Amino acid sequence: MLTRLGLALFWLLHWLPLPVLGALGRALGLLAHTVARERRAVALVNLESCFPQWSEVERRRVTRRHFQALARSALELGILWWGSKERIQRLVRIEGIEHWDAVRSQPVILLAPHFIGLDFGGARLVTEWAGCSMYRQQSNPVMDEMLLHGRSRFVVQRLFSRKDGIRPLVRAMREGLPFYYLPDQDFGPRDSIFVPFFGVPTATITGVSRIARVAGAAVVPAVTRQLPGAGGYVLTFYPSWRDFPTGDEAADTRRVNEFIEQRVLEMPEQYLWVHKRFKTRPPGAPPLY
Numbered sequence: 001m002l003t004r005l006g007l008a009l010f011w012l013l014h015w016l017p018l019p020v021l022g023a024l025g026r027a028l029g030l031l032a033h034t035v036a037r038e039r040r041a042v043a044l045v046n047l048e049s050c051f052p053q054w055s056e057v058e059r060r061r062v063t064r065r066h067f068q069a070l071a072r073s074a075l076e077l078g079i080l081w082w083g084s085k086e087r088i089q090r091l092v093r094i095e096g097i098e099h100w101d102a103v104r105s106q107p108v109i110l111l112a113p114h115f116i117g118l119d120f121g122g123a124r125l126v127t128e129w130a131g132c133s134m135y136r137q138q139s140n141p142v143m144d145e146m147l148l149h150g151r152s153r154f155v156v157q158r159l160f161s162r163k164d165g166i167r168p169l170v171r172a173m174r175e176g177l178p179f180y181y182l183p184d185q186d187f188g189p190r191d192s193i194f195v196p197f198f199g200v201p202t203a204t205i206t207g208v209s210r211i212a213r214v215a216g217a218a219v220v221p222a223v224t225r226q227l228p229g230a231g232g233y234v235l236t237f238y239p240s241w242r243d244f245p246t247g248d249e250a251a252d253t254r255r256v257n258e259f260i261e262q263r264v265l266e267m268p269e270q271y272l273w274v275h276k277r278f279k280t281r282p283p284g285a286p287p288l289y
Helices: 002-015 018-035 036-052 056-075 078-084 083-092 097-101 120-125 141-152 167-174 207-215 249-264
Strands: 094-095 108-111 131-132 158-160 180-181 191-196 200-205 216-226 233-239
Touching: 018 056, 056 078, 078 083, 083 094, 083 120, 083 131, 094 120, 094 141, 094 207, 097 120, 097 200, 097 233, 120 200, 120 216, 120 233, 131 167, 141 191, 158 167, 158 249, 167 191, 167 207, 180 207, 200 249, 207 216, 207 249
Parallel strands: 094 233, 108 180, 108 216, 131 158, 131 180
Antiparallel strands: 191 200, 216 233
16 A cells, blocks of 8 residues: 555656756655665765775765765656656667667677666667566565566566576577666675675676677667756767677676776766675675675
């Protein structure tokens, strides 16, 4: 019942102009920063691990801005779920589409790290193009249905579970469906290796390298940035990676993390710091959380 009431509120909010939604989101973010102590602590641990050279004041400033940006993106999700195709296309503009166009003749991995604009970039894509992605079923069936609805409103997508393995995914890619891939969460030690992320040994899945090798896929990074004020979002495609995969999964996976590091330095408040990215630790290493 509470979930349905919450969704009803989101439906009402999606009618508001973007400047109003943004202001509400930033205010809500300040409140969440105050009351969500556990997630605030996770963000601070992550930032201290990645940026030990920063002062505590700087880490706290970025954490506060992160909560504001995250809350703003949460309130704006209603536009993705109920807004018109035209409004979503105005909300999220695209840059660098020529980099994707250049490799459309082969399977493509659209590499989409966990920045807070992630869902907005994905929603913008499905206003025009079919694709495929991996999906984790939500414990709340109402939210599960809502998220599936939001990801397939305009063009039907193929969604796969990690339990399905990569074979059906590779088949879909060979049929011409780009794979919108989120490579940077901690899924535990299975299928992961420890490679540096800002100098921290981090359990990182090797899927980008493995899927690119099996499917013969080009890797085109696709990063969505939240713009200030009422600017909406911009989905940027980067040039496809040359000489990838190399045959060395560890080296390939380091390249994935290095690319994400470069984007984090450009917009540190927009990376998903509230995720326990370093939950899985190397043998003998003490827990961070």
